[in-house]
Amino acid sequence: MLTRNKFTKFAPLTMSENPILVPKMGESINEATVIRWLKNVGDKIEKDEPIVEIATDKVDNEIPSPAEGILTQQLFQDGDVVKVGEAIAMMQLGSAEPVAETPVAVTPVAEVQRAVEQIETQVQEAINASPVAAVAKPANTNRFYSPLVMNIASQEGVTSSELEHIEGTGLEGRVTKADILKYLQHRQEPATLSPQAVAVSVIQPEAPAKVTTPAFIPEATPTKAVSHAQPINLNPGDEIIQMDRVRKLIADHMVMSMQTSPHVTSFVEADVTNMVNWRNKVKDAFKKREGENLTFTPIFLWAIAKAIKDYPMINVSVDGDKIIKKRNINIGMAVAQNNGNLIVPVIKNADSMNLLGLTRAVNDFAVRARNNKLNADDIQGGTYTLTNVGSFGNIAGTPVINQPQVAIMAVGTITKKPAVLETEHGDVIAIRHKMILSHSYDHRVVDGALGGMFAKRVAEYLEQWDMNTEV
Helix, strand or coil, X not given: CCCHHHCCCCCCCCCCEEEEECCCCCCCCCEEEEEEECCCCCCEECCCCEEEEEECXXXXXXXXXXXXXXXXXXXXXXXXXXXXXXXXXXXXXXXXCCCCCCCCCCCCHHHHHHHHHHHHHHHHHHHCCCCCCCCCCCCCCCCCCCHHHHHHHHHHCCCHHHHHCCCCCCHXXXXXXXXXXXXXXXXXXXXXXXHHHHHHHHHCCCCHHHCCCCCCCCCCCCCXXXXXXXCCCCCCCCCCCCCCHHHHHXXXXXXXXXXXXXXXXXXEEEECHHHHHHHHHHHHHHHHHHCCCCCCHHHHHHHHHHHHHHXXXXXXXXXXXXXXXXXXXXXXXXXXXXXXXXXXXXXXXXXXXXXXXXXXXXXXXXXHHHCCCCCHHHHCCCCEEEEEHHHHCCCCCCCCCCCCCCEXXXXXXXXXXXXXXXXXXXXXXXXXEEEEEEEEEECCCCCHHHHHHHHHHHHHXXXXXXXXXXX
């Protein structure tokens, strides 16, 4: 087995030198990317002073110093991926100047891993070598392919253009043996048809004899879809905008959700006249007393939490052929950030909070989300999600489920409409405040009856709002 000391020599640690570890940043977050170092080797650092900025697939964070000391080593470079619990730097404790030592060449851990990976793949390639000629490396690309990957591609007839579209999970996005084997499992026969024919064939079901996997892909991590559509023709004046990191993650998550869950959406129209009139009556006094705005969002959250208690099988997740029924009711609220991206902070144990507590939580999350001040724990652990498409002037929407949840509700605009009311003196036409609730749910585990009844129950709680409610 190859060891690191065959490639590099690490500087010896002194008794006072301690590692700075990447802290746990919430459930399902196992690694982070180094964005930039805020401190250089030799810099004095105060306790809790930020040392390095890192980014996860959820939020950006700064790692603070656990104690006073001096930064002695940076074990990763900008752009490197480091795992949770792994040492990202070394520091000498105390305020004394660092002791001069004989300079020792230090190679970052990421470079060592890169060298190990390259040699191991070369050894594996020699073992698995076959007389089949290797696939030519795709032209006009700097992407690295190991000899083993190239050999597998050659044996299986994977073209260079196909290689370019395989998502790599290795260091710096490289395609590993596992990546290409996974691709081959879901790969269609090599396309010999025209691009138009290929585009049509994608939506045609395979023959029954070939179907060996379910129609969904129950994976916990995002997977990038390979596009088989025609290339986009650029015209004069067209602008190419590169997706930022967060937008790419959102795109991957949305595609993964649609591949994982068969989405069904139910719609209910609710008469929220009492709720609107009550808010108009108390909002000014509430603002004067609490110093905060009273919006409709806390009321929506309150109604959803009560409906989940009535229909707890909405508050579940799917793990293979098992249904995980969640004890806590943690409701996420989608917030549009100033840069246009979307983030979903989670109100934990929403069912245990009164309207005042929900209002404070909503306002706090909204402000911090728009100013990119949320931490990793703020966006973890959600069991259901609310999104307000009405804030953009939309009457309804068909939201995409936030995996691994199984349902999400969108609330539309509140609009005045003429409505027929039944009274003891007969039917009358009156002006009422109406809104549409859109409930999308995972049809693997939530049937139409449950999904529809849940949406109706939320509407009933909103319609039956007590005008004497205190907040």
